[in-house]
Amino acid sequence: MEGGGDVKLVGAWPSPFVMRPRIALNLKGVEYDFLEEQFPAKSELLLKSNPVYKKVPVLIHKDKPLCESLIIVEYIDEVWAASRPAILPTNPYDRAIHRFWAAYIDDKWFPSAAAIGKGEAKTEEAKAEAMAQMQSGLKLLEEAFEKCSQGKSFFGGETVGYLDIALGSFLGWIKVLELMSGTKILDEENTPLLFGWAERFCAHDAVKGVMPDVEKLAEFAKVLQTRVSVN
Missing domain, CATH: 3.40.30.10 (Glutaredoxin)
Structure with a gap:
C-alpha cells in the first residue's frame, strides 16, 4: 500500500x-x-x-x-499512474466520452434524484416529473454503457474506471429512493445492462468497503427532508 x-x-x-x-x-x-x-x-x-x-x-x-x-x-x-489499473481510458477520444457522461450525471441526472431524496419536489406532480427525468437519464446511461463497455463488465472495460465511479457512487442513494418511492428505479426489465453492472460494481473489492448501508442512508435522508421542510 x-x-x-x-x-x-x-x-x-x-x-x-x-x-x-x-x-x-x-x-x-x-x-x-x-x-x-x-x-x-x-x-x-x-x-x-x-x-x-x-x-x-x-x-x-x-x-x-x-x-x-x-x-x-x-x-x-x-x-499514482504506476499503480494499476488506470482509472481513465488511455485513448483520448474514449477519455473525452467518459468525461462527457460523468458531467451529464452531475449536471443533468443527479439534480432529479436530489430533488426527490431531499424532499425538494414537494407536490406529487413534481415528484413524478423528477422521477421520470431520472429514469429517462438512466435509459441514456444504459446506451452509454453498451457503447463504452464494448461487451465487458464495466464502463471502463474489465475493471472499475472513471465513469463507473461517477455513476456507481449514487447506487446506495438509488436504493434509498426506491424504498422511499416504492418504485423500482434500476431494474432488469428497463435497464438490464445497468442492473447487472450495478451488482458487479457493488461487489468489487474497491467498492464494497465504502458503500454505505441502505437503511442508515434512509435514516439520513429523513434528516435531510426534515431540514428542507423546516427551511
Whole structure:
C-alpha cells in the first residue's frame, strides 16, 4: 500500500461525492486517513482547505488540498499512474466520452434524484416529473454503457474506471429512493445492462468497503427532508 500519512481525505460517509475518491484510492492501493465531517457542522480544516465551496470531499496530499470529486479522481489516477489499473481510458477520444457522461450525471441526472431524496419536489406532480427525468437519464446511461463497455463488465472495460465511479457512487442513494418511492428505479426489465453492472460494481473489492448501508442512508435522508421542510 502506498500513501501513508501523506494522504488525507476530508469527507462524510453519506456523500456519494466522497465515495468517488475513496474508491479511486482503493483501486490504486493508496493508504489514506479518512477525516470524518460531522453533518451539518463544518470543521476548521474543511473551511481552510476548501474556502471557495466549503464542502467535501477534499483530498490533502503532502499538505496540499484539492477539491471537487472528479478532479480528485483524475489527480489520483495521474499521481499514482504506476499503480494499476488506470482509472481513465488511455485513448483520448474514449477519455473525452467518459468525461462527457460523468458531467451529464452531475449536471443533468443527479439534480432529479436530489430533488426527490431531499424532499425538494414537494407536490406529487413534481415528484413524478423528477422521477421520470431520472429514469429517462438512466435509459441514456444504459446506451452509454453498451457503447463504452464494448461487451465487458464495466464502463471502463474489465475493471472499475472513471465513469463507473461517477455513476456507481449514487447506487446506495438509488436504493434509498426506491424504498422511499416504492418504485423500482434500476431494474432488469428497463435497464438490464445497468442492473447487472450495478451488482458487479457493488461487489468489487474497491467498492464494497465504502458503500454505505441502505437503511442508515434512509435514516439520513429523513434528516435531510426534515431540514428542507423546516427551511
